[in-house]
Amino acid sequence: MENWFKDWFGSEEYLNVYKHRNDEDATKLLELILKQTNPTKQNHILDAACGAGRHSIYLASKGFKVVGFDLSKTLLLKAKEDAKNRLVENNFVCADLREIYFRKKFDLIINLFTSFGYFKNDKENFKFINTSFSLLNENGFYVLDYLNKNFLLANLTGESEKEINGRTIIEKRKVINNRIIKEIQIKKGPEEQHFVESVRLYSKAEIESEFKRIGFTPVFVFGDYDGTNYDEQNSTRLILFFKK
Ligand SMILES: C[S@@+](CC[C@H](N)C(=O)[O-])C[C@H]1O[C@@H](n2cnc3c(N)ncnc32)[C@H](O)[C@@H]1O
16 A cells, blocks of 8 residues: 555556546646746756656657656656657656656756655655755746645545546545545456555645745745636645745
């Protein structure tokens, strides 16, 4: 259970369950990020927990210098194939958020679509934020796209079912010890697979306080990919921009 993220994101099924998290969804968020941070083509961008590379590949296709890293070899393979097919530079690395280090520095670090809060304690969850502070150039940005705790708690759907690519996907959700636990059951013909997600629920205040302690300054906050103002109760997302 502690290492749930290795099994789940290492499986071929993650991309089926989150099929709606596609290139269009990625482009929308990146347009908001590019508008707010305004990087030049000489700037270096790090996509932390890049998954199958949908954000990295868009940025590379626009001429930015991007490195993406992730723990899942399955998703990185997809990222590399996709980059090759789209004729964009392929800079994907396999590494753990808790252990990664680079010699080079970056001007923008992005951590998108709830790729935060997976580990067993705050020390591990914020380890990469500490690392990022030293990986960023002065005035560099860190962008965190994370769930909005209050909205999630008020709108939790206990159980839902969907059909995708010939699979029945049943998702059961509950909150235990300040974590959102999702059990995912995937049925395909006679085959059945089970996975778990377990994400620590942090409030905006808790995240900001830890980033500030590390040395970051909060600069902008949005509540969805359209760039709507953040509202603690009603926003679907918590999108935080910090500056070094
Ligand atoms: C919800 S997905 C988001 C992927 C990508 N950012 C996107 O939006 O498509 C979370 C990602 O975090 C990665 N991940 C989980 N634990 C990790 C770790 N310890 N180190 C690096 N990446 C990790 C997973 O493999 C997965 O690709």
